[in-house]
Amino acid sequence: MILVRYFAGARAAAGCPEEKVTAPTLESVIATISQRHGERLTTVLAASSFLVDGLACHDPTVALPAGATIDVLPPFAGG
Numbered sequence: 041m042i043l044v045r046y047f048a049g050a051r052a053a054a055g056c057p058e059e060k061v062t063a064p065t066l067e068s069v070i071a072t073i074s075q076r077h078g079e080r081l082t083t084v085l086a087a088s089s090f091l092v093d094g095l096a097c098h099d100p101t102v103a104l105p106a107g108a109t110i111d112v113l114p115p116f117a118g119g
Contacts, residue, residue, distance in 0.1 A: 041060045041061070041062055041107065042060065042061050042062065042063055042069055042104055042107075042108050042109075042110060043058060043059075043060055043107075043108070043109045043110070044058060044059055044060070044061055044069060044073060044109075044110045044112060045057065045058045045109065045110070045111050045112065046058060046112050047111065047112060047113050047114070048113075048114050048116060049084050049114040050081065050084050050085070050088060050112040050113070050114045053077065053080045053081040053083075053084045054073070054077050054081050054112075055077065059073070059076075061073065063104070064103055064104060065100060065101055065102060065103060065104060066090055066092065066097055066099075066100040066101075066102070066104060066110065067100035067101055069104070069110060070085055070100065073085070084112075084114050085112065087114060087115055088112050088113055088114045088115075089113045090110055090111065090112060090113070091110065091111040091113065092104060092105075092108055092109075092110055093105070093108055093109055094109075094111075097110075
C-alpha cells in the first residue's frame with residue numbers, strides 16, 4: 041500500500057489530504073489517482089513534482105518500495 045499525500049492545489053483538486061493506493065510505480069499511482077479524481081487533479085498532476093519517501097523522483101517508471109509515501113507538490117506561488 042502506498043500513501044499519497046496532497047499539498048496546496050493538489051489537495052484542493054483531490055478533495056482530500058491523503059489516500060492509500062496499490063500501485064507498483066509512480067506512473068501507476070498517477071494513473072490511479074487521475075482516474076479516481078478526474079480532470080482537475082490530472083491537470084495539477086501534469087505540473088507537479090513528486091517526492092518518494094522524501095526524495096525527488098524524476099523517473100515515474102521506477103518500482104516503488106513497499107509502504108512508500110508519495111508527496112504531490114504542485115507549483116507554488118508566492119513572493
